[in-house]
Structure formats: structure tokens, C-alpha cells
Amino acid sequence: MRRKAYAKLTFFLHAQERKEGMLRFKNIIMPIDLFDMVYLEKSPEMVLETDKEYLPNDKRNTVYKSIMIMKKRYDIQDNFKVKIVKNIPAQSGLGGGSADAAAVINMLNDLYDLNLTSQELIDVAREIDEDTPFCLFNKPAIVEGIGDEIEILDYNMDLxxxxxxxxxxxxxxxxxxxxxxxxxxxxxxxxxxxxxxxxxxxxxxxxxxxxxxxxxxxxxxxxxxxxxxxxxxxxxxxxxxxxxxxxxxxxxxxxxxxxxxxxxxxxxxxxxxxxxx
The missing domain is CATH 3.30.70.890 (GHMP kinase, C-terminal domain)
Structure with missing residues (x-):
């Protein structure tokens, strides 16, 4: 199973407040045509591979975290081999790690016919970081709160x-x-x-x-x-x-x-x- 994990650009980033120790935002975020490739298959044990030496291949990786959350929440007993081919640079503000995590959440949802609602997907994604919920949908959006309030935008400009x-x-x-x-x-x-x-x-x-x-x-x-x-x-x-x-x-x-x-x-x-x- 494979999926493209699309990067994003933030057209407007506004940090509104800090509440219960967490920053709350009101942002305009847009998906772009830059993407990582994420490959997933069942495996006797958990294996995570990337084509970049600087990326962690253990529980520090957002993909590993998302798999562990999905396994626990939905009683998934299988383990997986995941390979990530990176095109989105790290620490770039383009949401690469978030996009990879979102791709895996969506793949597991499809693989096990979980038929999760948008809110159920967001509930998983927000445990990763503030960008992963947006990356689940890859559509222009106003994103508020801790990234979990998403309003899809309709626009028609060529940009x-x-x-x-x-x-x-x-x-x-x-x-x-x-x-x-x-x-x-x-x-x-x-x-x-x-x-x-x-x-x-x-x-x-x-x-x-x-x-x-x-x-x-x-x-x-x-x-x-x-x-x-x-x-x-x-x-x-x-x-x-x-x-x-x-x-x-x-x-x-x-x-x-x-x-x-x-x-x-x-x-x-x-x-x-x-x-x-």
C-alpha cells in the first residue's frame, strides 16, 4: 500500500493565545504539489525505513507514533513495515512529518475498513502535532485551535x-x-x-x-x-x-x-x- 504525503504552505499564521500550556492558532493553510512517498505493508515486526540518515527510525518518528496510536485505539494486532521516501525537507515549516503521519493514519483506516469519521481521524491526528489534522484532508483550510478545528475553503485562483x-x-x-x-x-x-x-x-x-x-x-x-x-x-x-x-x-x-x-x-x-x- 502506498500514498503521497503532501506538504503545505501557511499563508497566514496567527498565534492567538496559550491555553492549558498549549498554543492556539488561527491559520490559513494550503496544500502544495510537493510530497513524500509512504509505503506500508504488514510485517512480523515493526520496521521503519527512511532514505534520509538524519531521520529517526524509532518511536520518535511521527509515523511510528501514529501507528502505535491506531493500534491501541482500534485493537490492531498486526505490525508493519513502513518505508518513507523523503522529498519534503526537515524543519522547513512544510509539514513533512505531519504529512507522513496523516498518510499512515488514512492508510490504516482504509486497510482495516474502519470507516472513521472526519472527527475520529482528527482525534487521532491531534495527538501527533498541530499540522497532522490538516494533512489528513489536503485541502485549503482555515485551521484553528490546536489544529483540530478545520474549515475547508473554496477558492479558484491559479497560484x-x-x-x-x-x-x-x-x-x-x-x-x-x-x-x-x-x-x-x-x-x-x-x-x-x-x-x-x-x-x-x-x-x-x-x-x-x-x-x-x-x-x-x-x-x-x-x-x-x-x-x-x-x-x-x-x-x-x-x-x-x-x-x-x-x-x-x-x-x-x-x-x-x-x-x-x-x-x-x-x-x-x-x-x-x-x-x-
């Missing part, structure tokens, strides 16, 4: 991205524990309105990430990447999630290709592609 990940990442857990800069942000409504009304300028002018300023202070290279993408003519230039990927948008595929070809050899990871609908 292309160019993304750059410098050669360093951010430890999400350590960063989130320290974050305290809560405020009201009316720009969320404007970004949302632009997206659903197909007003590219309104949407891109109000894209935002609450974490970007704090992370950029510690990593000046992020500012340089953002400035470069803006100078090349991309709009809505923003950091995705809590990672270090900086991306920008255009409505013109040829423009995305031009920028990609110009900068592809300047950074460890550069990609262009299309926002999924």
Missing part, C-alpha cells in the same frame, strides 16, 4: 510558488514553548477575503506569520532570502509555519520557472510548483 529553504532549521518544540507575543491581527480577515474573492493583491498583501520576525532576528539569512524573492517580483513573501522556508507567490507559471532557474543553485533547497485546490 504558483517559489520556495527557498536555507541550510538550517528551527526546533519547533523549543520555539513554541517560549512564544508569548499574543495580539489581535485584523489582517487575517483581509487575507481570507482576498483568497475566496480571487483578489490576488488583497490576499498577498496581507499574508503574515507571527513567528517570522522572532525567527529572523536569530537568523539574518532569512531576511536576505525574503528580500531577494521580493526583488525578483514575487508577492506575499512569507515564512511557512514554524520552519525556515521562505516562499513567494505569482499567478504566472512562467514567472515562477524564471525565478526558480535563476536561484536554484544558490541555496540548498529551492522549488517551484503549484498550490493545490
Amino acid at each position: 504558483y510558488y517559489v520556495m527557498v529553504k536555507p541550510g538550517f532549521g528551527v526546533s519547533t518544540k523549543s520555539f513554541l514553548k517560549k512564544y508569548q507575543h499574543f495580539h489581535y491581527d485584523h489582517n487575517f480577515d483581509l487575507c481570507h477575503e482576498g483568497l475566496i474573492s480571487q483578489n490576488f493583491e488583497l490576499m498577498s498583501d496581507h499574508m503574515h506569520n507571527d513567528f517570522q520576525r522572532a525567527i529572523s532576528k536569530k537568523n539574518s539569512k532569512l531576511k536576505k532570502v525574503a528580500r531577494m524573492l521580493k526583488d525578483e517580483g514575487l508577492q506575499g513573501v512569507c515564512m511557512s509555519g514554524t520552519g525556515t522556508t521562505i516562499f513567494g507567490l505569482t499567478e504566472n507559471r512562467d514567472e515562477a520557472i524564471r525565478i526558480y532557474e535563476k536561484i536554484v543553485f544558490d541555496y540548498p533547497f529551492v522549488k517551484y510548483g503549484r498550490i493545490k485546490k
Whole structure:
């Protein structure tokens, strides 16, 4: 059994408050055409393989965690061999680990004909992290709370991205524990309105990430990447999630290709592609 595990870009990230020790968000998240491949089959024992040496192949891996949760909740006695072919870089804010976990949750749901409701799937996914519930569905959405409140969005723009990940990442857990800069942000409504009304300028002018300023202070290279993408003519230039990927948008595929070809050899990871609908 195999499945594509799609990455995501965060068009708007707003940390609203900390409640019971957990950050609560109001985000706009979009699936993109970058994906890992996840292969799953029954096995006499639990085996987890990846094609990247830096990834853990034990209980620290989100895929291992998701399998253990599903086995316990739904009395699944089988063990599994899982192979993950990674295309989504780690610590990038693109949701790679979350996407892999979501793919396995969906595969086990199908393999055992569990017929879980959307809420039951979310209840499993939110035990992994705040992005895994979104990755279950891979559709544009407003995501609130601890990632478990999902409102699917209907939009009809053709949007292309160019993304750059410098050669360093951010430890999400350590960063989130320290974050305290809560405020009201009316720009969320404007970004949302632009997206659903197909007003590219309104949407891109109000894209935002609450974490970007704090992370950029510690990593000046992020500012340089953002400035470069803006100078090349991309709009809505923003950091995705809590990672270090900086991306920008255009409505013109040829423009995305031009920028990609110009900068592809300047950074460890550069990609262009299309926002999924």
C-alpha cells in the first residue's frame, strides 16, 4: 500500500493565545504539489525505513507514533513495515512529518475498513502535532485551535510558488514553548477575503506569520532570502509555519520557472510548483 504525503504552505499564521500550556492558532493553510512517498505493508515486526540518515527510525518518528496510536485505539494486532521516501525537507515549516503521519493514519483506516469519521481521524491526528489534522484532508483550510478545528475553503485562483529553504532549521518544540507575543491581527480577515474573492493583491498583501520576525532576528539569512524573492517580483513573501522556508507567490507559471532557474543553485533547497485546490 502506498500514498503521497503532501506538504503545505501557511499563508497566514496567527498565534492567538496559550491555553492549558498549549498554543492556539488561527491559520490559513494550503496544500502544495510537493510530497513524500509512504509505503506500508504488514510485517512480523515493526520496521521503519527512511532514505534520509538524519531521520529517526524509532518511536520518535511521527509515523511510528501514529501507528502505535491506531493500534491501541482500534485493537490492531498486526505490525508493519513502513518505508518513507523523503522529498519534503526537515524543519522547513512544510509539514513533512505531519504529512507522513496523516498518510499512515488514512492508510490504516482504509486497510482495516474502519470507516472513521472526519472527527475520529482528527482525534487521532491531534495527538501527533498541530499540522497532522490538516494533512489528513489536503485541502485549503482555515485551521484553528490546536489544529483540530478545520474549515475547508473554496477558492479558484491559479497560484504558483517559489520556495527557498536555507541550510538550517528551527526546533519547533523549543520555539513554541517560549512564544508569548499574543495580539489581535485584523489582517487575517483581509487575507481570507482576498483568497475566496480571487483578489490576488488583497490576499498577498496581507499574508503574515507571527513567528517570522522572532525567527529572523536569530537568523539574518532569512531576511536576505525574503528580500531577494521580493526583488525578483514575487508577492506575499512569507515564512511557512514554524520552519525556515521562505516562499513567494505569482499567478504566472512562467514567472515562477524564471525565478526558480535563476536561484536554484544558490541555496540548498529551492522549488517551484503549484498550490493545490
